[in-house]
Amino acid sequence: MTYETILYDVQENILTITLNRPERLNAFTDQMMREMVDAFDRADADDDVRAIIVTGAGRGFCAGADLSAGAKSFDPAREDRPEKRGAIRPDGTIDWSHESVRDGGGRLTLRIFECLKPVIAAVNGPAVGVGVTMQLPMDVRLASEDARFGFVFARRGIVAEACSSWFLPRVVGISQALEWAFSGRVFSAEEALQGGLVKKLYKRDELIPAARALAREIADNCAPVSVALLRQMMWRMLGADHPMEAHKIDSRAIFARGSSNDVKEGVTSFLEKRPAKFHDKVSKDMPPFFPWWQERKYS
Numbered sequence: 123m124t125y126e127t128i129l130y131d132v133q134e135n136i137l138t139i140t141l142n143r144p145e146r147l148n149a150f151t152d153q154m155m156r157e158m159v160d161a162f163d164r165a166d167a168d169d170d171v172r173a174i175i176v177t178g179a180g181r182g183f184c185a186g187a188d189l190s191a192g193a194k195s196f197d198p199a200r201e202d203r204p205e206k207r208g209a210i211r212p213d214g215t216i217d218w219s220h221e222s223v224r225d226g227g228g229r230l231t232l233r234i235f236e237c238l239k240p241v242i243a244a245v246n247g248p249a250v251g252v253g254v255t256m257q258l259p260m261d262v263r264l265a266s267e268d269a270r271f272g273f274v275f276a277r278r279g280i281v282a283e284a285c286s287s288w289f290l291p292r293v294v295g296i297s298q299a300l301e302w303a304f305s306g307r308v309f310s311a312e313e314a315l316q317g318g319l320v321k322k323l324y325k326r327d328e329l330i331p332a333a334r335a336l337a338r339e340i341a342d343n344c345a346p347v348s349v350a351l352l353r354q355m356m357w358r359m360l361g362a363d364h365p366m367e368a369h370k371i372d373s374r375a376i377f378a379r380g381s382s383n384d385v386k387e388g389v390t391s392f393l394e395k396r397p398a399k400f401h402d403k404v405s406k407d408m409p410p411f412f413p414w415w416q417e418r419k420y421s
Contacts (some may be wrong), residue, residue, distance in 0.1 A: 144180030186251025227284030258289035378409035
């Protein structure tokens with residue numbers, strides 16, 4: 123796929139995905155959604171990619187959905203979005219299970235959730251609406267001191283999307299999630315830090331170097347297969363109903379990885395006091411029980 127709304131750049135095992143509509147503060151479109159999903163597909167298939175950074179071009183991260191269609195911006199019956207009308211039956215009723223009902227932000231966040239590489243958000247400026255909800259399945263969120271955030275949906279007459287009713291309470295707690303969602307107000311980077319939405323704040327020119335330093339720490343020192351397993355284990359256990367579910371997966375992973383070349387290298391390099399050189403590939407060396415979760419479909 124040729125990208126027109128994002129930039130895709132891999133350097134030294136770190137992929138940087140840059141939202142690239144700076145003249146519109148990187149406002150989100152269906153095309154951007156498709157390109158980002160493709161970028162994550164591509165990253166998962168590339169063993170040279172060991173960590174991913176997502177940021178925005180220009181002075182903003184993402185200003186939310188593109189509202190250039192005015193009052194009809196969210197209208198599924200818009201003439202320029204024929205793919206959205208497939209859910210409307212001839213008698214005018216709606217097939218709620220139809221593929222075209224699906225929210226584009228949710229398609230993206232579900233793809234990020236499935237990702238096998240660690241994902242770092244480097245929030246370089248305003249991030250509202252889908253500009254903030256797309257960050258929730260990312261593993262670490264770093265922000266510039268002048269970033270702004272807003273779950274503004276109720277002020278636009280819609281609701282939070284992109285699976286954020288699942289992600290946001292898990293990231294910041296139910297009370298904070300509801301306060302931000304109910305008010306729909308735009309808030310500062312400092313409040314985002316205090317509320318647990320972001321991990322740390324940086325001066326604007328220090329943000330990307332800090333994100334790359336974190337990505338570098340992972341890429342240089344950790345086994346990619348271990349990182350891929352850890353990412354899915356942590357996220358999926360958020361919904362488990364008993365720690366026994368974690369024990370099952372932990373045990374399988376330890377059992378499967380215990381005789382791997384990576385473990386031999388990890389232990390040997392530690393004893394020899396040298397950097398480890400891990401060779402197992404995410405593309406072909408994941409343990410046989412992976413993926414262990416049942417297939418989920420939209421219906």
